[in-house]
Amino acid sequence: METPLHTAAERPGMPAATSAPTDPHRPDAKPRRRAGRPPAAVLDQDGITEAALRLIRKSGYDGFTMAALARTLNVAPSALYNHVSSKRVVLVLVEDHLTSLVDVSAFEAEPWDQAVRDWAWSYRDVFSKHTPLIPVIAVLPVTDAPKTLAMYEAVSTGFSRAGFPQERIISAIVALESFIFGSAYDVTAPADIFDSGTMAESTPNFTSAVDRLAEKGYEKPADVAFSLGLEALIAGFGALRK
Amino acid sequence: METPLHTAAERPGMPAATSAPTDPHRPDAKPRRRAGRPPAAVLDQDGITEAALRLIRKSGYDGFTMAALARTLNVAPSALYNHVSSKRVVLVLVEDHLTSLVDVSAFEAEPWDQAVRDWAWSYRDVFSKHTPLIPVIAVLPVTDAPKTLAMYEAVSTGFSRAGFPQERIISAIVALESFIFGSAYDVTAPADIFDSGTMAESTPNFTSAVDRLAEKGYEKPADVAFSLGLEALIAGFGALRK
């Protein structure tokens, strides 16, 4: 982020250019600049990405609109389109940034199985707070997301070093990723998602299984399921190594 | 403003009271009925669900709007809201119907591992054509989707009969489902999703792994990854049985 970002304090002349162009409803907040190219660029992709992330953290993906994003940047919505061609591109920028937060360091320091475990939990935790991005990532060409590509490289290298047959590496990573994405949704599910309510009588086996899980449930159900599946995948894939 | 706003059709004069109320652009197609409750109900939830499914098949989820849905039913968009409270409810109806297409019959006829295999492939295949529903399903209380609940019952029963410890059944199913949902996205990914383009030099291990997979690739990559992961899960979970 090499954003020069003036502090908005450059009020040039007399204060009395007067009476901000700001009326809208209640608050002050935006005496924006006048039309025309500003002396120093206000926006760039990094700044937009940061602002998007802040906005998403604060207001969620529902509150994440181009208008709201523009507002936090003190800019007209249309200004964004000088730097990104669509909202989808902003989402890709956010996605790529988030991927850089996924911890792949264990592939340098730990044995393969532990490295996969650490990476997978980290990956799931990052995206469980950003499930609306999953449909975007899942079909995103890696070319469009350099940091995501870097993660794949780190993981591939780990698999390679662990003695994985080359032609299985991608398939194994894809399978793990699929499980991780699906599990990320699971984290966000409501606690009573499996409460069968009035229909409980017609589903005795399911209802009983749900009850039995709940009895022993100090751990979060999503974590139990994730651990169970992840360990099975690690064990199964571990057997493929030469 | 509760402006009574004349109906624009009040042209007092003469000509034919006739001449369908249909002008819109090109085609005939909709000489709809006049205002007011029709003698026989035109809409119900089943009809809406069917029409939604047809529309989605024909136009995809992009073309699936409440207006388009209303058009195929020869009804005003607002009429839909007498039967469903939101578009989301329509999606839930569609989801529930699709789940009834998932084949659980193997749990009655095959050994546990083969039953899981058949069910999982069927489940993935159904929803790989409906990935926009996945965010809906993943957090949908089972109470709201009776056919989905029925599927869970069938699967739970299969696990129970196979000697699974009760308190692990739900976790195992959730893990499988997570993998299935993630894999459904994978099916829709573009073929060149892993083409690292100009960045190939900086990602040698990843690029090599991608190439090696492509060499041996008569099977669809998504199917290879799904099979690999599914077999690992089945093997791992199979060991939990008593």
Added chain:
DNA sequence: ACCACTAAATGAATGACGTTCATTTAGTAG
């Protein structure tokens, strides 16, 4: 048989939201 109530349709309006475009201003290359 009448009457109140409710159900189910129309059609007009509303308010977001993503996006485009004409316009303005300012830096930059020849």
Added chain:
DNA sequence: CTACTAAATGAACGTCATTCATTTAGTGGT
């Protein structure tokens, strides 16, 4: 100095989901 281009503003636009007033028809109660 002069084009050209980059980066803002602000006013549209088109699309959607959704709401509301209105109209008509079936229904249950007396």
